[in-house]
Amino acid sequence: MPETGLLDPRSVRSLADELDLKPTKQRGQNFVIDPNTVRRIVQLSGIGADDVVLEVGPGLGSLTLGLLETGAAVTAIEIDEKLAPRLARTVVERMPEASGRMAVVHSDALQVNELDGDPVTALVANLPYNVSVPVLLHLLQHFDSWRSGLVMVQLEVCDRLVATPGSKIYGVPSVKMAWYAEATRVGTVPPKVFWPVPNVDSGLVRIIRREPPETTATxxxxxxxxxxxxxxxxxxxxxxxxxxxxxxxxxxxxxxxxxxxxxxxxxxxxxxxxxxxxxxxxxxxxxxxx
The missing domain is CATH 1.10.8.100 (rRNA adenine dimethylase, C-terminal domain)
Structure with a gap:
């Protein structure tokens, strides 16, 4: 087991074999297998020990362990019936000192409107490719306590989220994101750090909350x-x-x-x-x- 407790390619495959897990496109499952990518995401997120982090789609726990390593508390929302119960046990096995700072919610993130415990202060997630925009907008709407975030999404989606008026890719995701926050592309992630390997690059989006425009309209x-x-x-x-x-x-x-x-x-x-x-x-x- 690596000293850091983070998952490497061999441990990811071992967990998948144990669960007889076959990642599905339906749920947008692509798991990070590179500890250095996890550390990079955590570093870019800027979270620390005082944060309560919301993670969506934790999968096998690669990013979860990296977040816990900072001393932050993590609430992870996982829809998969195999992955949700295994996640807490993975934390106990690989980072036992952090298990008290970890909570798992077995649910569809689009159906979660509130959470028990302390208010979340940050969102850090490798969002499922197929529902990344709806999930992100849902979390912005229903959890206004988090003021900053870093999400990994398909690169095309990343560029749409951060697009500005006049751009050919500026559209509904761009404008609705701007209602809630300022979004900035802060990096790209190659396909090779995932299992299964997707056929597209991923992008990292930093999100900083701001007040919506002053208006009498809802x-x-x-x-x-x-x-x-x-x-x-x-x-x-x-x-x-x-x-x-x-x-x-x-x-x-x-x-x-x-x-x-x-x-x-x-x-x-x-x-x-x-x-x-x-x-x-x-x-x-x-x-x-x-």
Whole structure:
């Protein structure tokens, strides 16, 4: 057993064999087998012994052990019925002094809206590829106690999360992320450090919370405008928002009231612009109801 307690390729395979585990694309399972990559992720996350870390998709525990090594407490959410019960035992076996700082929640992260224990202060996770964006947005919405995070996602998803207005890849994930936080790409991870080996690179996204734009519109109202604007991203906003405004002409009036060019497309608007549009739309609906 390595002195550090971190998992290496041989121990990852041994655990998988013990569990008769066959990683599935359905659950986006790609396990980190390189201790140096784990240490790099933990170092970039900036967490310390005072943190309560939320981890999603811990798998066999590679990153979990690295997080515990800092002295932090970790709550890990794992959906897999084989992996969830094994994780706590892995910690006891490889890092027994940390077992009291470890909690495992056997559940779908998209169904978890609250957790027992101290409020989490940070999110650090190798998010399952297939649900990374929905899970991340869910955790931002329901757990506002964490102020910083570092997540590993498919590189294409990473670039979408950090994209800025005017970029060809700027879209719904980019804008919704901007409502909650500032996201920055801080590194890439090659396929060879995973088992099974994925056919794409991964990206590391640093997340720093910030307050949402000042607006009288609700998050739901703003997100509804974002979804409509990008549903057919090649359309001008006056056409893209016609359905929710009642007509193209009505959408133009709302956009003008918000200080937005009706002929613009969603990809050029920042989160503050979308908030103003949602506010103007809500005001128009309120006036129409009188």
């Amino acid at each position: 998050r739901e109202q703003v997100f509804a405008v974002i979804d409509a604007a990008f549903a057919q991203r090649r359309k001008m906003l006056r056409a893209a928002l016609a359905g929710m405004c009642g007509s193209s002409a009505a959408a133009s009036e709302v956009l003008v009231a918000a200080g937005v060019d009706p002929q613009a497309r969603g990809e050029v608007l920042g989160i503050e612009d979308f908030a103003r549009v949602a506010e103007a739309l809500a005001a128009t609906r309120a006036n129409d109801a009188v």
